[in-house]
Amino acid sequence: MNTKSGTSGHPKGLYVLFATEMWERFNYYGMRAILIYFMTDALLYAKPFASNLYGGYTGLSYLTPLVGGYIADRYWGNRHSIIIGGLFMAFAEFLLFGFASYYQELQNNPDLSRLLFYTGLGIMIAGNGFFKPNISSMVGQLYPSQDKRLDPAYTIFYMGINVGGMLGPFICGLVGNTGNPADFKWAFLAAGIGMLLSVITFKYLKDKYIVSPEGKPVGIIPERMEGKKHFLKNPFSLQSLLFMLALSAVAVGLLYMHADQIPSFMVGSVKVAFDISMLLLVAFIVILVLIFSDKSLTRIEVQRIIVIFIVSFFVVFFWSAFEQAGASLSFFANEQTDRYIPFLNFTVPPSWFQSLNSAFVVIFAPLFAGIWLFLGKRKMEPNSPAKMAIGLLLLALGFLVIAYGVKDPHKQKVNMMWLTSMYALHTWGELCLSPIGLSLVNKLAPIRFASLLMAVWFMANAAANVLAGKLSALYPEPGQTTHFLGYSMSSLYDFFMLFVVMAGVASVILLLLTRWLGRWMHESK
Known part of the structure; x- marks a missing residue:
């Protein structure tokens, strides 16, 4: 079977995965771009509540891939997991479309309204958990081992992610973020159609093109499970459907517990409400014990694992600030x-600004790759922790730009270029931190703990998204003062300076640790 576009080109399966991922990211980022506006403008949720719910939703979206990856590796394979996850995500969007069509009628029944909305989010979270971890892992299976085309292949695939991330907020914002709350339903519909296109593309092209260099299908049910009887044997059985619905129900329950702060309990004289950060803390401790209780770990492996934990801690500071975008x-x-x-007589939908990050990734990713290559040839390339420290510094500079833009209390509104400049700096920071961090975990993790340590990375992202929602809830309204760890914020300048200090201090500390971390990484020169 000829699946290649030429002897030195890439397998056509790469472009199938590119299109599949592009439409899925169109769906996810398009819906995410209008989500906070839908909650505040249509459902009339208070900003702190909407921010906290947003953080819970995005945080859980980084946790469920641990479940989806586990089930795919042991039972369903990548292919079936992608299709099931994609169908659940599409169904969630159409459910939210229906809900958004009747949100006004449901205002007289707030309990039912919240249940329907949370149900849509919960199904989206469950579907994302099965789609997200499985498609990227299939890219490498299209190539022979040690193939030099693999790094460029992931670059092409990463472009698919960002093309979708750019188009989603643009299209969904155009049709849904119009200033009329009744139009939000069209954004959910557009996102759902995008998700269906993703599933259809994958479903009807996978058998012909998603194959190994020998022409064998990749991402199928693991051979060790063929013929074995188990609860999830048939991915499309009633039992599997019930499992996915149960996962969705758990996600809905966690959203209630996190956003509505139910249940709450007393610790001494202090009332503490459950939220997802507690779940993350327990999961982190369990993983910590599982890894370091292994007596076969060598000294070098222990040191490399500690490096992974340390850099994962610092990425929480990055993503909790970066994810203020939504x-x-x-x-x-x-x-x-x-x-x-003025010259177009057009007002830009606010959700369009969320397209900037992906657009800047497409523009600047080749430049940053070239910079690291240029420095590497001259033996001047910083190590991975140093690059990540630079990423945090660029993030801090981005918030410093926007803080300067709002420093004048008499200025009613700021020019769009302030926000655009900030997103450019944030994207440069992301390019220094995100791909570098992922590569670092893959390089340093012992094979037997590769999945668990990647789970640590995902958990750091989940924790950051939860924290992002809590920090966003501190966004000060005019005449209002909010507080964080003794720091008072009564203006937007105060609020944005919180992120300048937070990311800036984290950058300096990580930079001071880079030489020590470099030694513990034990990378060959």
Whole structure:
């Protein structure tokens, strides 16, 4: 079977995966771009509540891939997991479309309204858990081992992610974020159609093109499970459907517990409400015990694992600030940014600003790859922790730009270029941190703990998203003062300076640790 576009080109299966991932990211980021506006403008949720719910939703979206990856590796294989996850995500969007079509009628029944909304989010979280971890792992299976085309292949695939991430907020914002709350339903519909296109593309092209260099299908049910009887043997059975629905129900329950702060309990004289961060803490401790209780670990392996834990801690500071894009920075784009373009007589939808990050990735990723290559040839390339420290510093500079833009209390709204400049700096920071961190975990993790240590990375992202929601809830309204660890914020300048200090201090500390971390990485020169 000829699956290649030429002797030195890439397998056509890569472009099938590119299109599949592009439409899925169109769906996810398109829906995410309007989510906070739907909650505050249509459902009339208070900003702190909407921010906290947003953080819970995005945090759980990084946790369920641990479940989806586990089930795929042992029972369903990548292919079936992608199709099932994609169908659940599409169904979630259409459910939210139906809900958004009747949200006004449901305002008289807030309990039912919240249940339907949370159900849509819960199904989306469950579906994402099975789609997200399985498609990227199939890219490498299209190539022979040690194939030099593999790194460029992941670059092409990464472009698919960002093309979808750019188009989703643009299209969904255009049709849904119009200023009329009744139009949000069209954004959910557009996202659902995008997700269906993703599933259809994969379903009807996978057998012909998603194959190994020898022409054998990849991502199928693991051979060791063929013929064995088990609860999840048939991915499309009633039992598997019930399992997915149960996972969705757990996600819905966790959203209630996190956003509505139910249940709460007393610790001494202090009332503590359950949230997802507690779940993350327990999971982190369990993984810590599982790994370090292994007596076969060598000294070098222990040191490398400690490096992974340390850099994962620092990425929490990065993503908790970076993910303000879908929360507090969305409020800022909507209320404090002059989005009117006079010569076009057009007001830019606020959700369009969430397309900037992906657009800048497409523009600047080749430049950063070239910079590291240039420095590497001259033996001047910083090590991975140093690159990540640079990423945190660029993030801090981005918030410093926007803080300077709002420093004048008499200025009603700021020019769009302030927000655009901030997103450019944030994207440069992401390019220094995100792909570098993923590569670091893959390189340093002992084979027998590769999945568990990747789980640590995902958990750091989940914790960061939960924290992002909590920090966004501190976004100060006019005349209001909010507080964080003794720091008072009564203006947007105060609020954005919180992230400048947080990311800046984390950057300096990580930079001071880079030489020591480099020794513990034990990388060959």
